Amino acid sequence: MPESVPAVAGDAVDELLGRYREYLLLERGLARRTIVEYQRTARLFVEQRPVGLELERLTAADVSAFLVRECPRRTVAGARHLVADLRPLLRYLHVAGLIETPLVWAVPGVADLRDRSLPRGLEPAIVARLLASCDRRRTVGRRDYAILLLLVRLGLRAAEVAAIGLEDLDWRRGEILIRGKRDRHDLLPVPVDVGGAIVSYLQRRGHSEWPVLFLRVTAPAGPLSNDAVRGVVHDACVRAGVAPVGAHRLRHTAATGMLREGASLPEIAQVLRHREIKTTAIYATVDRARLRSLAKPWPGARS
DSSP states (O other), rough: OOOOOOOOOOHHHHHHHHHHHIIIISOOOOHHHHHHHHHHHHHHHHSSSSSTTTTGGOOHHHHHHHHHGGGGOOHHHHHHHHHHHHHHHHHHHHTTTTSSSSGGGGGOOOOOTSHOOOOHHOOOHHHHHHHTTSOSSSSHHHHHHHHHHHHHHHHOOHHHHHOOOOGGEEETTTTEEEEEEGEEEEEEEOHHHHHHHHHHHHHHHHOOOOOSOOOOOSSOOOOOOOHHHHHHHHHHHHHSSOOOHHHHHHHHHHHHHHTTTTTOOHHHHHHHSSSSSHHHGGGGGGHHHHHHHHHHHOTTTOO
């Protein structure tokens, strides 16, 4: 067994992370929740350094050793996030003069398995079962019903649903402000059924000191977290007797549903708030009716 490495003094770590946070906030202008994720990875990395950090002695081998230890403990998505969150730290260490050689190049990419399978949306019958599983005679049922509609009709992410505030709803214009990734703010129209579900929930929920839309129904009182929104989808699957799916699967369902109804890719990109149309282009692969016209006949097959 290798000799144990003494832990880094807490003061040195906190001082470094404080300067790193200031750099991310003021120089990079990142969102606060992104900074929290970056700092979590930074703390994990620097706390494995010897006493005094010894950053001037940091090498590419040290970076590789860290990734070899941590990546096997994670899923592919988790390893991809770890790698992406580590690069800004190494970039900062070089910019701040704490390491002489830029080591961002020492962080390899994680095998990207995206686009190797078709995006899978749920069938309309399954969506109907999920919605019907919500007991709208109760407050929690009305809340869950509104959440599911937002996910499947507007293609929102779980974090975006959890972040909706009461002031984000403009009832006169029929719009809702979505606080997306990287502090991006977009206005989307509120479909009639979604607006009706939100109003029904708010009437049953009543007044609250919390300025957010969706609240917990059990103690402690407060807004729903991202994980709680994902839990709403999981619980609905259990009640409906279908295989559990993630909240992001409902985002795929919204996209494939719009495509099925004849929406164009730019229109779908606008609703999903994709920065690049190529991100939305993956949904073109599920339009089998249009793709069939592009396929060449198989040699020897009957017409």
